[in-house]
Every structure is written in C-alpha cells, then in structure tokens.
Amino acid sequence: MKKIERLLNLVSALLDAEKPLSRQSIRERIPGAYSENDESFRRTFERDKDELRALGIPISLNKVPGTDPPVDGYQILKVDYEADHPVLEADEIAALHLASNLFHLSGEDTESIFYKMGGVLQENKSALSEIPTEVLDKKIMIGINERFTILFDYKDEQREVNPYRLVFSAGNWYLIGYDKRREGFRHFRADRIEGKVELTDQEFELIEESSEISHGPPWRYGEEEKNVELKINKSHAAWALELLGNDAKYKELPDGSIIVSEIVRNWSKFLFFLFSFLDSAEVLSPPEAREEVIDWLKAMT
Structure with a gap:
C-alpha cells in the first residue's frame, strides 16, 4: 500500500472510531497497510502519527476504555472538523486537509476554493509534489461542479462536451468528458485546448457509462x-x-x-x-x- 493511501486510511479509521483505538486495533482495521512484524509496524505507525500531527491533523491520545493495565488509544474527534465546515463530512475535510499539505497547488493561492473548503497549509512543511494549475480554466471546473455543457476548440475543431472529471497524470491535466458530437467519452489534454472555454447554460445528467471513468496509470x-x-x-x-x-x-x-x-x-x-x-x-x-x-x-x- 502506498504511503498516501496508508495515511488517508489511517485518518479515516481514526475518524470512524467511536472510542480510542489501540495500535493493534488500528493495524487490524487497515489490513495490508502495516507490516506483520511488530517492531516494523510500531516504527511506521509512529512516523505516520507524527507526520499527521505535524500537518495539523488533531490526533488525540487517551486510554482505551476497559483496559487494565491501561493501553494508549488514538482517535480523531469529528467535532474538531465539523464546527467550521458544515458543508462537508468530517472525513472529507480531513482528507482535504491532508492532501493540501502533501500536494501543493502551484502558487499556493489560499484564497482559492480548495483552501476555503478545508485545505490548510502548514508553514515550513515540504510537499511531496507541486501540481501546476496554470492550464486549468475556471469554466471547466464550474461545468464539472454544476453540470453545464462547455464549448472549446481542440485540434482545430469545436467540441461540445459534458465535463465529468479533471485528472492529473504524469505531469499533465486531462479533462474527461462526453463529446456530444462524437457520441462518446474522450480525454482532452488541458494545455492543448485552444483559446477560451465557453460555459453554456445547457445542463446535463450523468449517465451510467461514467462509472467507467476511474483513476489509473498514466498511459x-x-x-x-x-x-x-x-x-x-x-x-x-x-x-x-x-x-x-x-x-x-x-x-x-x-x-x-x-x-x-x-x-x-x-x-x-x-x-x-x-x-x-x-x-x-x-x-x-x-x-x-x-x-x-x-x-x-x-x-x-
């Protein structure tokens, strides 16, 4: 399991916990995330816990109820997230919080909707990667979020597209959408879109074929x-x-x-x-x- 997946799963497990979880309970809740070797698991878990705390994710330490002798337990209290972000669920905010620090958007525009929704930049923390945003048109994002058809020129041809998703893969942004004139899903490299994107007032409904759209290898x-x-x-x-x-x-x-x-x-x-x-x-x-x-x-x- 990759590090980012392990950290997200750890955040999710700690958020879902109704009471503090021991280290062993955490390992059982995230199968495949940690080594079966106890010492290797302990070291990796301690690094993960310290890294999440350094990123500002509030992991609380309390004793596991009913244990004798007492056993340390870990938990993320939903109230720490829900109060300031009533629109999103606590686990969504925590994931956004984590992602905003591991993968910075170029320019680190803290006025952007990404950070207003819950992304939190910690000072002096190194991101795993910086993702360029210069080629992204805000009208594409509006079209995706509000389900409006967009128009743009691509390979010397005007396209009429129902936009479904933006994917960042191997250094490039791709728009995945339903090309209405070609009657099928197509991938469009964002930096190859010619001229300005036009947002229409034509709404569209998601179709079943969209379930085939998923993240995957860069090819x-x-x-x-x-x-x-x-x-x-x-x-x-x-x-x-x-x-x-x-x-x-x-x-x-x-x-x-x-x-x-x-x-x-x-x-x-x-x-x-x-x-x-x-x-x-x-x-x-x-x-x-x-x-x-x-x-x-x-x-x-």
Whole structure:
C-alpha cells in the first residue's frame, strides 16, 4: 500500500472510531497497510502519527476504555472538523486537509476554493509534489461542479462536451468528458485546448457509462486509444497487478503468467511500463502495437 493511501486510511479509521483505538486495533482495521512484524509496524505507525500531527491533523491520545493495565488509544474527534465546515463530512475535510499539505497547488493561492473548503497549509512543511494549475480554466471546473455543457476548440475543431472529471497524470491535466458530437467519452489534454472555454447554460445528467471513468496509470490518459493485450511472466505478475490497480483486467494462465488487457492512450508512457519488465513481458495484440515495439527495439540495437 502506498504511503498516501496508508495515511488517508489511517485518518479515516481514526475518524470512524467511536472510542480510542489501540495500535493493534488500528493495524487490524487497515489490513495490508502495516507490516506483520511488530517492531516494523510500531516504527511506521509512529512516523505516520507524527507526520499527521505535524500537518495539523488533531490526533488525540487517551486510554482505551476497559483496559487494565491501561493501553494508549488514538482517535480523531469529528467535532474538531465539523464546527467550521458544515458543508462537508468530517472525513472529507480531513482528507482535504491532508492532501493540501502533501500536494501543493502551484502558487499556493489560499484564497482559492480548495483552501476555503478545508485545505490548510502548514508553514515550513515540504510537499511531496507541486501540481501546476496554470492550464486549468475556471469554466471547466464550474461545468464539472454544476453540470453545464462547455464549448472549446481542440485540434482545430469545436467540441461540445459534458465535463465529468479533471485528472492529473504524469505531469499533465486531462479533462474527461462526453463529446456530444462524437457520441462518446474522450480525454482532452488541458494545455492543448485552444483559446477560451465557453460555459453554456445547457445542463446535463450523468449517465451510467461514467462509472467507467476511474483513476489509473498514466498511459490510460491521452487522446488516441488502443486496446493492448500484454503477457507477463509469473515472476512479475504480482508486481504488475499492484501497479495496474484493482480495476486491472486479466486472466491467469496455468503456468502462473497473466494476460492483461489494457486501454492505452499514451503510447510512450506505456512503453516505459512495458520495458520495466525487460524480457518478462510481451505484447500480444494488436499486431500494429507489437510491430511498434519490435521496431523500437531494433532501433535501439
């Protein structure tokens, strides 16, 4: 489990707790987050707890009721969040609070809605990353939040789009939306939108296909789509599935290897993933994708 996921799960567990939780109870509530080795778990948990407190998240320390001898317990009291933020749930505010410190928006505009909703910047704390916002048009965000169709020029063509989501992947922002003229979901790189975005007064309803929109590896975001089948040897199968996430589509073969079906919209980023397996992965289809890989390898020799 990645660090950011572990921290978010820890915040969620402490918020949901009706009474202070012991360290052991916390480990049981977040399976897979911490090592089974007690000493390794203790060190990691102490680092996580100290980091969350340094970011301003109020973790309280009290004795676990009914324990003899007394056992230290940890909890985040919802009242510490709910009083000033009646619109959002306590766990939503805590997650926003955490994200605002781990991933800073460029410029750190504390007047932006992101920080007004609950993001809190702690002084002298290093973010894991800074996310650029210069290419984002406020009308896109309004369209997403209020479900209004937007108009913009893209690749010398006007697009009429129902905007669903903005995704930041591998250094680029992508708008995912339903292209009404092409009758399907498309990905638009925000920095390639030409000119100004126009916000219409035409409202739209979310459709069932939108459930297919999810976060994923960087090669799933882009403009040209390919459906690629990739065979990965048993020795690397578990690692590959961890990278691909819970929505990975694959079948396991009798020898323990797997065949993965991936939607690829950014070929160059997919190649980085593919070649990380060296000779333990092979593109099976489509034929043109397989040929591209062979040609690339020949050019390197």
